[in-house]
Amino acid sequence: MENKPDIVHIIEQEGFEIKRGKALCPFHSERTPSFIVNRNKQTFHCFGCNEHGDVISFIMKLKGISFKEALIYLGISRGGPVKVNPAIQREKQIQKNYEAAVNSLYENLCQQSRKLHNIRVSVKRNPGALTEQGAAYFAEQMATLAEIDFKIDLLLNGTFEDKIILLRGENNARCGTIKQTAVA
Numbered sequence: 001m002e003n004k005p006d007i008v009h010i011i012e013q014e015g016f017e018i019k020r021g022k023a024l025c026p027f028h029s030e031r032t033p034s035f036i037v038n039r040n041k042q043t044f045h046c047f048g049c050n051e052h053g054d055v056i057s058f059i060m061k062l063k064g065i066s067f068k069e070a071l072i073y074l075g076i077s078r079g080g081p082v083k084v085n086p087a088i089q090r091e092k093q094i095q096k097n098y099e100a101a102v103n104s105l106y107e108n109l110c111q112q113s114r115k116l117h118n119i120r121v122s123v124k125r126n127p128g129a130l131t132e133q134g135a136a137y138f139a140e141q142m143a144t145l146a147e148i149d150f151k152i153d154l155l156l157n158g159t160f161e162d163k164i165i166l167l168r169g170e171n172n173a174r175c176g177t178i179k180q181t182a183v184a
């Protein structure tokens, strides 16, 4: 932490008189000073209420403000921005993209799976409602459902390579949305 102001100076500036390293504690009420300011260590400690810290925590406590606000209040700069290795950043971005793609495919497959499961349930409840055409479509959809459930399982339990192959395949296929009109 650069350019921290002197703790004695700040405490006095806030209106507390320090005599031979002691002051009346700002944090609890007392008649004899038990608030010790150590100029060498740039710390304070109260033997009455056990509050202690440095100039930043003193201001945080006194003003009821956050660490960041105390830094601003005291005019302390926090040094330059943190430098990030660009290679690591790129890898993180790739990892992020991969996770996003897996998640979005997973969501998508689950949605399709739910729809098809619902179709299956209503067909089972009332098998006679299907036309011949509808029955053929239904069979097709159930094959799709099996495929979808296989892919979901792969996303959940497959290896990294499995998932990459699946992601590539899905990107190439971009298969159309599933119709829900099979059931009369």
Ligand SMILES: [Zn+2]
Pocket (backbone or CB within 6 Å): 025, 026, 027, 028, 035, 046, 047, 048, 049, 050, 051
């Ligand atoms: Zn105290």
